[in-house]
Amino acid sequence: MSSTTESLNALLASLGQAFDKIPGSAVLVRYVKSSHQNDPGRTVLEVILIIFAIFTLLQSRTRGNDGRHFIKFEDKEIDELVDEWTPEPLAAPLNAFEASDLAAVPIIVGHNGPKPTLARQPTKMIANLASYNFTGLAGKEVIKERAIETLRKYGLGSCGPPGFYGTLDVHMTLERDIADFLGTEAAIIYSQGFSTISSVIPAFCKRGDIIVADRGVNFTIQKGIQISRSTVRWYDHNDLKSLEDVLDSVEKERKKRRGPLTRRFIITEGIFEKDGAMIDLPKLIELKYRKKYRLILDESISFGTVGRTGRGLTELYNVPATKVDILIGSMANGLCAAGGFCAGSQHVIDHQQINGPSFVYSASMPALLAVSASEGIDILRSSPSILTKLQQNIRVARTILDELDCISVPSHPASPIIHLHIRKPTPTLLHPSSAVSAGHSLKPSNPTSVLPREAVNWDWDTDAEERALQQVVEEALRRGVMITRAKRLRGQEMVEARPSIKLALTSELSTDEVKKAVKVVAQALKDVLRK
Amino acid sequence: MSLFSKRTATSPVTSYLSAFSKNDPHAVDDESSTPASSLSSSTTSDSEDTVIYDDDIDNADGLALPPRPPNSSEVFSTVHTEFGHCSNPKYRYLSQHTSGTSIPGHDDQNPEPPYYVLLSTYISYLLLICLGHIRDFVGKRMRPAAYRHLMPSDGYAPLNSDFDSFYTRRLKTRMDECFGQPVTGVAGRTIQILDRISPDFNHNQILTGSRTRALNISSYNYLGFAQAHGGCADAVETCIREHGVSTCGSRLEGGSSNLHVLAEALVAKFMGMEDALISSMGFATNSTFIPALVGKGCLVISDELNHASIRFGVRLSGAQVRMFKHNDMDALEALLREVISQGQPKTHRPWRKILVIVEGLYSMEGTLVNLPAIIELKKKYKFYIWVDEAHSIGALGPHGRGVTDYFNIPPRSVDILMGTFTKSFGSAGGYLAGNKDLIDSLRIRGHSGAYAEAMTPPVLTQVVASMASIMGIATPTMTRFDSSSTLQPSEAYHHPGPAPMSTLPTWLCLPPHLADGSEGTSRLRRIAFNSRYLHQGLIKLGFITYGHPASPIVPLLIFNPGKMNMFHRLMKDRQTPIVVVVVAYPATPLVSGRVRFCVSAAHTKEDIDTILRACDEIGDVLDIRHGVRPRWTIDQVCARALDLVQLS
Numbered sequence A: 001m002s003s004t005t006e007s008l009n010a011l012l013a014s015l016g017q018a019f020d021k022i023p024g025s026a027v028l029v030r031y032v033k034s035s036h037q038n039d040p041g042r043t044v045l046e047v048i049l050i051i052f053a054i055f056t057l058l059q060s061r062t063r064g065n066d067g068r069h070f071i072k073f074e075d076k077e078i079d080e081l082v083d084e085w086t087p088e089p090l091a092a093p094l095n096a097f098e099a100s101d102l103a104a105v106p107i108i109v110g111h112n113g114p115k116p117t118l119a120r121q122p123t124k125m126i127a128n129l130a131s132y133n134f135t136g137l138a139g140k141e142v143i144k145e146r147a148i149e150t151l152r153k154y155g156l157g158s159c160g161p162p163g164f165y166g167t168l169d170v171h172m173t174l175e176r177d178i179a180d181f182l183g184t185e186a187a188i189i190y191s192q193g194f195s196t197i198s199s200v201i202p203a204f205c206k207r208g209d210i211i212v213a214d215r216g217v218n219f220t221i222q223k224g225i226q227i228s229r230s231t232v233r234w235y236d237h238n239d240l241k242s243l244e245d246v247l248d249s250v251e252k253e254r255k256k257r258r259g260p261l262t263r264r265f266i267i268t269e270g271i272f273e274k275d276g277a278m279i280d281l282p283k284l285i286e287l288k289y290r291k292k293y294r295l296i297l298d299e300s301i302s303f304g305t306v307g308r309t310g311r312g313l314t315e316l317y318n319v320p321a322t323k324v325d326i327l328i329g330s331m332a333n334g335l336c337a338a339g340g341f342c343a344g345s346q347h348v349i350d351h352q353q354i355n356g357p358s359f360v361y362s363a364s365m366p367a368l369l370a371v372s373a374s375e376g377i378d379i380l381r382s383s384p385s386i387l388t389k390l391q392q393n394i395r396v397a398r399t400i401l402d403e404l405d406c407i408s409v410p411s412h413p414a415s416p417i418i419h420l421h422i423r424k425p426t427p428t429l430l431h432p433s434s435a436v437s438a439g440h441s442l443k444p445s446n447p448t449s450v451l452p453r454e455a456v457n458w459d460w461d462t463d464a465e466e467r468a469l470q471q472v473v474e475e476a477l478r479r480g481v482m483i484t485r486a487k488r489l490r491g492q493e494m495v496e497a498r499p500s501i502k503l504a505l506t507s508e509l510s511t512d513e514v515k516k517a518v519k520v521v522a523q524a525l526k527d528v529l530r531k
Numbered sequence B: 001m002s003l004f005s006k007r008t009a010t011s012p013v014t015s016y017l018s019a020f021s022k023n024d025p026h027a028v029d030d031e032s033s034t035p036a037s038s039l040s041s042s043t044t045s046d047s048e049d050t051v052i053y054d055d056d057i058d059n060a061d062g063l064a065l066p067p068r069p070p071n072s073s074e075v076f077s078t079v080h081t082e083f084g085h086c087s088n089p090k091y092r093y094l095s096q097h098t099s100g101t102s103i104p105g106h107d108d109q110n111p112e113p114p115y116y117v118l119l120s121t122y123i124s125y126l127l128l129i130c131l132g133h134i135r136d137f138v139g140k141r142m143r144p145a146a147y148r149h150l151m152p153s154d155g156y157a158p159l160n161s162d163f164d165s166f167y168t169r170r171l172k173t174r175m176d177e178c179f180g181q182p183v184t185g186v187a188g189r190t191i192q193i194l195d196r197i198s199p200d201f202n203h204n205q206i207l208t209g210s211r212t213r214a215l216n217i218s219s220y221n222y223l224g225f226a227q228a229h230g231g232c233a234d235a236v237e238t239c240i241r242e243h244g245v246s247t248c249g250s251r252l253e254g255g256s257s258n259l260h261v262l263a264e265a266l267v268a269k270f271m272g273m274e275d276a277l278i279s280s281m282g283f284a285t286n287s288t289f290i291p292a293l294v295g296k297g298c299l300v301i302s303d304e305l306n307h308a309s310i311r312f313g314v315r316l317s318g319a320q321v322r323m324f325k326h327n328d329m330d331a332l333e334a335l336l337r338e339v340i341s342q343g344q345p346k347t348h349r350p351w352r353k354i355l356v357i358v359e360g361l362y363s364m365e366g367t368l369v370n371l372p373a374i375i376e377l378k379k380k381y382k383f384y385i386w387v388d389e390a391h392s393i394g395a396l397g398p399h400g401r402g403v404t405d406y407f408n409i410p411p412r413s414v415d416i417l418m419g420t421f422t423k424s425f426g427s428a429g430g431y432l433a434g435n436k437d438l439i440d441s442l443r444i445r446g447h448s449g450a451y452a453e454a455m456t457p458p459v460l461t462q463v464v465a466s467m468a469s470i471m472g473i474a475t476p477t478m479t480r481f482d483s484s485s486t487l488q489p490s491e492a493y494h495h496p497g498p499a500p501m502s503t504l505p506t507w508l509c510l511p512p513h514l515a516d517g518s519e520g521t522s523r524l525r526r527i528a529f530n531s532r533y534l535h536q537g538l539i540k541l542g543f544i545t546y547g548h549p550a551s552p553i554v555p556l557l558i559f560n561p562g563k564m565n566m567f568h569r570l571m572k573d574r575q576t577p578i579v580v581v582v583v584a585y586p587a588t589p590l591v592s593g594r595v596r597f598c599v600s601a602a603h604t605k606e607d608i609d610t611i612l613r614a615c616d617e618i619g620d621v622l623d624i625r626h627g628v629r630p631r632w633t634i635d636q637v638c639a640r641a642l643d644l645v646q647l648s
């Protein structure tokens, strides 16, 4: 003990000597002494300042290896280790199925629409049930005219992020248009629909916050949750009872640990991208108010496709959009333009202007796409008949599909995307949503795991089903109907979704055309799956 | 030889300008120094300008018209406010690394400011922080209503606690007039800002309804392709008519069009790689494709100043990350030796793979990556390289192919070239280029392929048209030559060569000066000249700048937070308004707040003169000249621009 103090003293003494040798040090000492005499507060201030300076200096250094596991090597040994090390290839080559899948992606020549021309097209195209052109905005001449006008005034790219001269008046107009359309206080636009929610979630949910999310949320929500580093609890897919149980258990846990009040969020989708199921929004809102949670609702599929004029679930269920704290939608899906938006209160929006990573660090959307989206909203607002037409087409398709016994349809009857699963001959509880009815008899799933309890019973053969469904897709195309499998990132998703075919309906086809096209799909399904 | 001369006047813009040059009485005698006001009076009456400009030409700010009207041999095909007229062949430079010269790291080249500057900067921040806390302390007691959203209330934790938002509320708000400035029109050589005022200390910004045209040294418009007129915009218009504005879906589901296929082939050619893919957002190109390459058991070594999108992607990937000191190759090597010898933490198992991610040109520092050294290291340490060329593609290199071109390194010695189209190409989105297997696997396994919307046709067309004008288009005779020799067209391509016709949509018709690549070449030479001129000019005027002299990003150090606001305002309120980007903590280290100039090929030498003059005057007012001596006067700098550019 004493030896350390001694050496410390010696060190200080030598430091002092060294200090005295520095020219001008005497002046500094006098300065400090006199300033301390005149104003002791100033010394404190300066000390804080120095600590602050050192702190920031240290902060900028990169993190070293933690000492405990560090092995010391000689230079020669390191060279040997370096020589020995052989890395894996950067990317594993595609397997045969992936390669054929990539080769089979339909390439559209020219304009996309209800009956596009394909690069390799066996027969005359009857209908396109693969592209997201729900309300037919892709083909509207007014939109094109407005886009060209905008091009002539703004050029194409904005060449800057929103913070640095990338905010155009047309962006502000679009934000206003969206907020007015939905009836929220404000809105903010992102330049890609897919990146929107994965940026919104980490803007609000931080480490220590609580997220309660549906087990069936889409990939980008999963990524947003992952990057937020918040504590996650999962509830059974589209099951409000399970949600309530999880909320209760979270509260119990907090009471037990006497934890501080943290931000709590429920994250779910309006219409699920994974299977087309639809949530019961009024009940969900009642629940979130009762439990004092904030709701982050992804309406990327439902915005522009349900409700009288396409305002989404809030319009369908007639609840004010202001009751959803953070509402996300996609202009790329719903308005055939590009980008995504987040609508909410002014606070929610202002916060993202500095904290939404893909808002702050990315160039703003090209002006002509923003104007196209504004124009799209105008069209939806003024012609409710489009939505009626779309819903009618969905009904027509559903009538045909629901009768098939080789498939099951997990999607909600009003959903513009219709997922088709292969139905197993033996009626077991395969899909998470179909487990709802029988769920009460089972013990509830573990909220900390994204996998539901019945996951052990999932016995479908993913590869075989993908292959069969791809055959259906190709068969349908041979007969003139363009459809697609729902493409997944196998191996990267939190829960492997059941393979499905995803039909996207559009208002641009007549009822008869839809009937004809869906019959073709049904026939292809029968032909392939019965084999 | 003037690159613009002897070209047929086709567009209305050109004919207007040539007509203007004949009619203008000042054409000859006002050559040297035209008083802006006299010029404006002679031209505002011109009726044809409505074709080009929304507003009447009012040249009081000296922006709408060139200082010297063109003479009869000069024909310009661009609108001066979008892309400045400059036909002087001397104001050109070749962007190329002189082999043998060292590539500066970061610290060894940046001069330090005097201590009083550092001290006063720290004190400024300290004051701001203390004041902020005092205001919060008092405010919470005196006006609780104004703080309610920061406090827990009614069983809800605040969405944004007072602590988390302290920086935003107490520091950034004071500088808000520098951020988020709404603009309108083309982000070209000039830009129109929507004037705004704040009645309540920046809590609300109110648009006054008026606009001001300002010289734009802030947009990432490196090659000046942000244009509402000209060959590229015409191509985009045709495309909207042919393809509409959206392809409606993701690439793997229902949103792939033949335009994507063509554009990807063209991008691959441009980069000199086997294959390329395109994604609809630059940020997402990093954030959604990095996780497809690395994961658990892999290591990412990342420069400490890498862009947020890279960090986002790396965090999503689940790979381990280590950072090295910015552009410091010794630090990188030391780190490589450590991580390879130690293996994975705790288990010491060897890493599955190591990916080094660097940027070509760093957007806040202007530093150029030391790519030759990294390639050397790669030979020994067997890591993979991902270079984010967001800012360097198009802006650097004799052929505009980015850092590999600048250093004359074969592009294929890098595993993945990533870049964005938002900058040099005046478009949006990003690309990845690499070998075919790699790109194919990313098409399937990257998040964007399955889920993100595909790039829209107009955006694709802007990419194709601007890229083809940088490359020049292979003429039919060349194509015939190719096919007569027994080689496949793809094999016959030598990088960097012209764009093969087969990679362009059949309806694309570029005007001759774009199609033959002459305009593209001149743009590359102009940005190289402008960058060096501004950089060296500022140094000679006694400012501290960062970065490589070839970099079109020129950061000028201001240090004190209070001065940044003032610098921004003084620049904006000049007779010729100039809009600048100021960046402060936390985007930069605490003490090195700076203004960042982004030079463009659209600027003329006179524009750079204007900026240098403005800096010269403001530099004295704000006391920010702490750089090297001896210094030159501003007139010396402007007069000896050509010498300056050769200096570096």
Ligand SMILES: Cc1ncc(COP(=O)(O)O)c(C=O)c1O
Pocket: A161, A361, A362, A363, A364, B281, B282, B283, B284, B286, B307, B309, B359, B363, B388, B390, B391, B420, B421, B422, B428, B429, B430
């Ligand atoms: C290095 C780097 N990478 C990626 C991006 C993102 O590109 P984008 O603006 O096209 O989304 C940027 C943009 O600022 C960047 O500087």
